Every structure is written in structure tokens, then in C-alpha cells.
Amino acid sequence: MVPVRILFAEDEPTIRKYVSRGLAEAGYAVDAVKDGQEAWLAAQTVDYDVAILDIGLPGIDGFEVCRRIRARSDHGPAILFLTARDAVEDRVLGLDLGAEDYLVKPFAFAELLARVRVLLRRGPSGPAVLSSGELLLDPAARRVTVHGDEIKLTAKEFALLEYLMRNAGRVVTKSMIAEHVWNFDLDGESNFIEVFVYSLRKKVDGPLGRPLIQTVRGSGYRIDALDSP
Ligand code: CA
Numbered sequence: 001m002v003p004v005r006i007l008f009a010e011d012e013p014t015i016r017k018y019v020s021r022g023l024a025e026a027g028y029a030v031d032a033v034k035d036g037q038e039a040w041l042a043a044q045t046v047d048y049d050v051a052i053l054d055i056g057l058p059g060i061d062g063f064e065v066c067r068r069i070r071a072r073s074d075h076g077p078a079i080l081f082l083t084a085r086d087a088v089e090d091r092v093l094g095l096d097l098g099a100e101d102y103l104v105k106p107f108a109f110a111e112l113l114a115r116v117r118v119l120l121r122r123g124p125s126g127p128a129v130l131s132s133g134e135l136l137l138d139p140a141a142r143r144v145t146v147h148g149d150e151i152k153l154t155a156k157e158f159a160l161l162e163y164l165m166r167n168a169g170r171v172v173t174k175s176m177i178a179e180h181v182w183n184f185d186l187d188g189e190s191n192f193i194e195v196f197v198y199s200l201r202k203k204v205d206g207p208l209g210r211p212l213i214q215t216v217r218g219s220g221y222r223i224d225a226l227d228s229p
Helices: 013-025 036-045 063-073 090-094 108-120 155-166 174-182 192-208
Strands: 005-009 030-031 050-054 078-081 101-104 130-132 135-138 145-146 215-216 220-223
Touching: 005 036, 013 030, 013 135, 030 036, 030 108, 030 192, 036 050, 036 063, 036 130, 050 063, 063 078, 063 090, 078 090, 078 155, 090 101, 090 155, 090 174, 101 108, 101 174, 155 174, 155 192, 155 220, 174 192, 174 215, 174 220, 192 215
Parallel strands: 005 030, 005 050, 050 078, 078 101
Antiparallel strands: 130 135, 135 145, 215 220
8 A cells, every 4th residue: 555645744843753753653654744845846756645834944844835735736735834833813824824724833643643544534535526407516626617618716715615615404503613623712803704605696596597505594515415326
């Protein structure tokens, strides 16, 4: 069996050693690099399954490495940011750039391993296409189409739609969405989720010719049960 290959970019030597040793012990083939330039060079020469990128790296930062990896290919590694920064804007920027996940330092190594396993499950052999009438969402190709025409979504709009479709037929609350799509607790005052639901509806409902996402007053959102595969 081909080992899972992980790129790990971290400039802090202690964390770099500790995490790369742990990943190797878990059976992964790990390339640990200490700056953004090395990370970018490695990403161009090896087909990694997962890239774990610290944001604050010398030279090119983790955001830029992510942007370059995503600009280079549609089939690059799953990307997880590892960072001391926990500002919402940073998390949103990372996900907008095409990262799949985010882990804020300090973290438990067991949690990092669990996140890596989740990313690997989403890989190329991952779930089949989800469909609701003429709307198709392909999680592996990260593509949404209506009547065969692609709808361009941002990374977080895609994640939101995928989450709603995976929970089709059920009501999902805003805090469930915040936790599962963005990995953070929702501040009670925030209209964050509403803004993303609004932009998603604007892109999808027109081509689809019907409202896809229903608002369930006082609770959250719901998409009707999907077509069976
Ligand atoms: Ca750093």
C-alpha cells in the first residue's frame, strides 16, 4: 500500500520535531519543512495527500503557500492550517483560499491526528455525488453544477452547501453550521451565517428555478431530502 504523504511546514523546531515524529509513528510519510519557500518547493515536487501549514512562516507565509498550491492544481493536497492566530478573519481567509480545516495552537496532538483522518476520508475515493434535483455537488471534485452548468462557489459557500446537503431533510441550526463548517463557536450577535446563506441562495436559486434552502424560523435552515443515489 502506498503510504499517505504529509507535508508539514512549521518554523518552531520543537513543534516541528514533536509533530513530525508523532505523524511518522502513526504510519504517515512526513516531510517536515521549516519555511514557506521549502514548503512551496516540496508541494511542487511531491503529490501530498495532506499539507499541514503553519500560517506564520518565515519568507512566504502559510496563506501564500496555500494560495499557490490551489492555483497550481485542482487536485492538490487537503490543507490544514496550524496557527497561533485565532481571529475569525484569519480562519475565514484560510478557508477562502481553499484550505479544508483549521487548528488553533496550542492543540492536542490526538486532535491533529483525528483531523488528518477526517481529511483523508474526504479524499479522491471519498463520498459519491450528492444531488437535489438538477443540483449536483461532487465533494471530491469540489464542484457544484445545476443542469450541468458549474456554479462557482467560494470555499466556505461550498462547505456550507455540502453540510446542508449531508443533513438534508433535517433542520440544522446556526450554531451547528458554525461548529461544523467553520470550527468555531458562534457569537450570539453575529449574522455571519445569514450572510453566507444569502450569498449561497443568490448563486444557486436562480439557475435551479426554486428556493433550495428553507429558513426554519427561530431554528435554522433545511434542505429537502436528497434524491436517493
Ligand atoms: Ca510560526
